[in-house]
Amino acid sequence: MAEVKKYEEPRIGVFVCHCGTNIAGSIDIKAVMEYASTLPNVVIADDYQYMCSTPGQNKIGEAIEEQKLTGVVVAACSPRLHEPTFRAATKEGGLNPFRFEMANIREQNSWVHMHQPEEATDKAKDAVRIAVAKASLLEDLIPKSVPVERAAMVVGGGVGGMQAALDLASAGIKTYLVEKEPSIGGKMSQLDKTFPTLDCSQCILTPKMVDVYRHENIELLTYTEVEAVEGYIGNFDVTLRKKARGVMTPDEATERGIIGGGCNGCGDCEDVCPVIRPNPFELGMSPMKAIYIYHAQVSPLIYTIDFDSCVKCGLCVDVCGDKKAIELDAQDTFETVKVGTIVLATGYDIFPVEEKHEWGYKNYDNVITSLEFERLICASGPTGGHLIRPSDGATPKKVGFVLCAGSRDNTGVGKPYCSRFCCMYSLKHAHQIIEKIPGAVPYIFYMDIRSFGKMYEEFYYRIQDEGAKFIRGRVANIQEDPVTKNLHINTEDTLLGRPIDVEVDMVVLAAAVQPAAETEATRRLFGVSCSQDGWLLEAHPKLNPCGTTTAGVYLAGVCQGPKDIPDTVAQAEGAASAASIPIHRGEVELEPYFAVCIEDICAGCGMCINLCPYQALALVEKDGRTVMQVTEAKCKGCGTCGGFCPGGAIRMQHFTTPQIVAQIDAFLLGGEQ
């Protein structure tokens, strides 16, 4: 424990920031400063253009020394932005960093009251007075260091999760890669080609899948879901549900004493299985057995039984023979692993575009989604790569591509955001039909072509040159010719200024994307926030796009917002790097905002124990009495116990009752004592 200084009288310094004209433009800085100097305990009030600059910070250090300050107040921006800066300056000046209080007169004042300078100045005075009241009662606090478990977890095995896992593992960190499906690969494994390079998606993805499978530091946990999460940065205990696969891996078989057994992916079981159901990997466009793999390149190559449809006839068990890989009575199992940091890469789903009735998806046979198009044009897909019309199996010659199908839509049915990769894959689709079908004409209906990435605009140029027809106008509705099953696309050609009717053989809807179905439950388990549209919330949109407000949890890929493959991989590498930092440091400092039991007053009633959302409290015997004890590393300082304790025996550090009461008094009494 470091030395705790004792002070007799509070001596507070107040520093008011202009922030250029951000604050000074509407708040009278001089008036606020003069007012501050009249407040009790204030011994110095100063101002500066930019308090966060080096000269600004130096002012704090000099004042602490010269004026023997016991507390520092900076009236500036949000503590989320510069609290760490000014805490460091306070520490530099020789005070405990927690003897600093910030008054937000920018985000909560000058920016919202830009045209009311008088009222804004009054409000700034209030904020400063409240901060001074708290600063007068601040105490020295010592942050607690906790060791960090040398392991990480990545949730989601798409291209983002795979990349994050590979980077973490290659940095020497044991990494658990958790994937809910039987194989890793995610959405990217369903794609045929990738823009703008036209690389075959599987060809560039499968080497990575193999790397993940083979990496000595990666423990691949497919067909597994996160069940519960406990703990905090450095020490997460994650309970995993390993769903009953019904098929043993060779390792699992060896563990059970079946030497040389376990699934080798031969597929004999699939041949004999009598149950046929739609293949979700092919979006229901091809059949699949109850014992299955999604496609030939799955990793790991282990069959899985769908126990919802399996009739337990036992034919597969017989044909598997001595390998004894199949267990028809398998049950879900649970495993808890300890990790230091976590990367979430839970991905996305396609928006149910049938909810936009005007385009007739699921009503008209020849209206399909882009992901269905990917499977139909893919050589390993249900049609062997021959694009066909669902109505009659004919090859379409004229194909309409409807962009923003559910994106940029504020009706409440669609999504208000841009899904960001639809423009580019639709250009790619146009290229693919021109390339594969002689004489085919793609009509692209767009509002804007957002070809923002490297070599994307060049790709757009190329596709236009190849003969794609571009019609600027959002598709109003689609009507089916009941006889030919052709489709009439109606919109305005906004560049011509006239309504337009284009008859096509097939329509491909570039449907919006939305967070994966499990995202909501998963984010709650990890205590991560989301924005209004459901995407997981980054700590800062510009300066901390991979982090979250939960220490030790990071984001990669589309779960944070729509992004294409290059951006997903880049963010995954960023998230992996961020997640490896605490592990490599070996320990993290926790903010000392935890609850403290005042044992002399604690009656040992135990009411607080069950109220704690973080299981941080326990009753213990001490000197013959029962008292409450806080596990500081688990406590998040939420204040639930402190607010409830009938005896007032729980102190919330940095938010003590006297400190909060002083703030309220300072506000209500307007500075009167």
Next chain:
Amino acid sequence: MAVKKDYKDQTLAERLRDRKYYVPDSNPEFVKEVEKIGQTPAHMCFQCGTCTGSCPSAPRSTYRIRLFMRKINLGLEEEILTDPDLWLCTTCYSCTDRCPRDLAPTDAIMAMRNLAARRDIVPRNFLKTAQAIYASGHGVPNNDANRAARVKLGLDAEPDTTHKYPEYLEGIRKIMDHYGLKERADKILAEEG
């Protein structure tokens, strides 16, 4: 196909005409023809509007070069070739200088004027100009006011063109006759009466 309705009143019929664009009403080969004659890849136009913004004719008329580029790509052949606006381009080439996709909209317009001329669709002023060139070697022949001004400036009354050397007029006529320009101008103007 455009829906036709039978109105007795022809003014009303015109006013209520179905103006929706239907793909079968267009000529998908038209853009190729324009590109062949104009030697510019008109299909690469992405409708930014730099051309109309640069056009000296646009602020003073209904001439919209961007709209012509759009109509080329939609194959609206009939509409373009019968549009009097086609002849409002001054061929200043500002649009061509500034086009970000490096197209030559001016040349596309010239190509379409050629196609219109093949159908005898040419405004009177252009035909009269053709006749004037045939007669004098000049679209705007010299006149007395001009001659006086030239003399005042110390120049010869006639410039060093066919006006001074009428023996070269024969060559100009030969070129025009080769393309049947005068003959066609005479014919169209005679038909118009």
